[in-house]
Amino acid sequence: MAADRKPLRIAIAGLGTVGAGVIDVLQQNAEILAKHCPRPIVVTAVSARDKSKDRGLNLSGVDWVDDAAKLAEHPNVDVVVEVIGGSEGKAKELVEKAIANKKHVVTANKALLAHHGTALALAAERAGVGLAYEAAVAGGIPVIKAMREGLAANRITQVYGILNGTCNYILTQMRETGREFADVLAEAQKLGYAEADPSFDVDGVDAAHKLSILTSVAFGVAVNFAGVRISGIRNVSAMDIAYADELGYRIKLLGIGRQTPHGIEQRVHACMVPAASTIAKVDGVYNAVVTSGNFVGENIAIGRGAGRGPTASAIVADLMDIARGFILPAFSAPAESLEPAAQAPVGLHAGSYYLRLMVVDKPGVVADIAGVMRDENVSLESMIQRGRSPNDPVPLVFTTHETTEAAVGRVVKRLSDIKSVLEPAHVLPIEPLS
Template sequence: MKAAAPLKVGIAGLGTVGGGVLRLLETQAELLEARCGRRIIVTAVSARDRTKDRGTDLSAVRWYDDASVMATDPDLDVVVELVGGSDGIAKRTVEAAFAHGRHVVTANKALLAHHGAALALAAEEKGLTLAYEAAVAGGIPAIKGLREGLAGNNIREVHGILNGTCNYILTEMRTTGREFAEVLADAQKLGYAEADPSFDIDGIDAAHKLAVLTGVAFGVTVDFAAVHVEGIRHISSLDIEYAQELGYRIRLLGIARRTDQGIEQRVHPCMVPIGSPIGATDGVFNAVVADGDFVDKVVLVGRGAGAGPTASAVVADLLDIARGRSTPTFGVPAGRLASLVASPIDRRKGRYYVRLMVVDRPGVIADIAASLRDQNVSMEAFLQRGRAPGEAVPVVLTTHDTEEAAMQRALALIGGLDAVLEPPRMIRIEDF
């Protein structure tokens, strides 16, 4: 029997992930060939620095300075896009690959969050694959799990820890008692956070991933603009201590949920029960939880970033292409994706944690309670550690279920009280 022709791959971007893909393909070459029935070989690459040691011999491959030109190479079957960014060279490279009949594997969540529906349509019109397992949660098979493993379910909700940098920072704050800025500086020294950490700590990275997960989970067009995004800059060690006292952990979560008003998409800090799968996921690990009508809850936990885990996801997509497996990009043909009907954050209904810094004097708590009462917000619990008459003290309250819009109105009233010295700090409680 004649051996199948090798799958010829071009890699755009040879940074951490690109180098990991090269090493995995070389180290596991025999295993991969046994599993897909053909060799997977890298025949072209595009990177800025040709002299850098990537840990593997690249003397025989074709080098391109422009990744979008590499994508037109007639001797390629697949282009692996690892450049990053929602536009520019990454987008041009993917579009050129489709225009010239090449499949695409990408780890680029920003590109998919902003242009996923259009790129899916471009791929499917040509009978090509747009694969992106590595774009969400690194080595965790979140996309395949939702799109293929849970294909027989209507998904009610998907939520999870989608950014390892934030999870590491929040874990370190809890275990060491240090404040956000100090732990962030250490995370940058260790390489867990970028020199400019804004995309991570302000929730943008997680929001990109959530937008993609929403498209897969609910069969809708990816709509990044509909994601409500908050980061973790305002979380203090005091909040983490109070969370522990109340039986919670603080996590930056991405949540996509089907509601009567539409699909809500939100990224923000949450308090979750300590004993929940999300509450138990510490450090740089990611976790994705899907809730389907027949399967109920499925939990996936693993490393969400790094050379090895992300390369593992890229190569899994390459194996599917080598085997000739084809699945619609977002689970249903791109032309049949429904328009996303967004449920705004102010319709969210749930419980809330609020921390206040107030002057310890008679009548303050009554004023706070009146502000809540006037907006039909019911207080569940109230915590104050000790007394310091005439001085500033922290007080914490939690509420029963209430609508976000009412909670925000109550916070505005509370923040306007003379005895409240700082803007109220609010964290949503999710009882998963």
């Protein structure tokens, strides 16, 4: 057997859904892989918490290692596949040690990369090994490859997307059924679409992990998770979703990375997008990533963002690249050159906004509110006040022309001083996407 047909020997750390999925792909698609990959990919070692558990996997001939970190020094391993998860602890220890031992790493761990991506990329480059993570962002959609290779001739100006399938599923269900967040979340948990502790998903943290990685690849800067301005979907109400429809929008949790005159802006939040935009129609558990390049224009990629099959598909594609010797700097530019980028101050974000207030229905309220907006130089685009219910709480909805986040913040603060305004304003940015 010629040297370059030598099997690529892999270790899998973690045999949950994804780790088992990788073994599935390697076994079920063996014929396809043999045709498309110059080297056989062979699992030589695995590690998982419970050896006795029946996973329905054929692991004969595979070395079982109790301590995952030991895979990093296993003599018969060329690549460590890390699907343990978590930004610290065993996953971090394993990946660092594997790189130190000159083993390639393939991981689906967005938290790890969001927190330690730049340092790991630097270590991998110095060790001359690959650090591949297609599965970490948008699951089965090959977005990292698209940005790092397919669109690599472009200056990327913006990348945004639906990066969390759980949130997208919940928002889609809320819209389709008119139910409130808590209700739909409980159901999603029952169906297995949301975790028992849903915080990472519904509070936007998972999407922010992914966004920080995308931003780094897109703009060739250090990964800066701390620079992401994060909010989730807990505060989106059925009422806001209904008003969005009325105004010609949909509400989506987006991660947005953008070059602005003030620096790089990274935001994860629920926002209104035009109902006619492509992203508005990406529903349920699907993810979508939209990349704008100075020559290619807008590219949109849509697919399943999570799950056993899509995630395993991405991991095995990374393994095939390593088998081919296709190893690139993890974040597009060489890690040495990844500088921390200036982050645009949050308050300078320019855009339109949706504000929903709960007010006492009595004469003069609108005038008071409009006066505050005028004082803060926030220009109104539309107002909706449906129904009448004198002296009862009623919703009052405004959309603004382009203004700044700081100005809207001042408006919201001053509105809370008006006696007829009963709750803090519900605010959602409006994103004029195509």
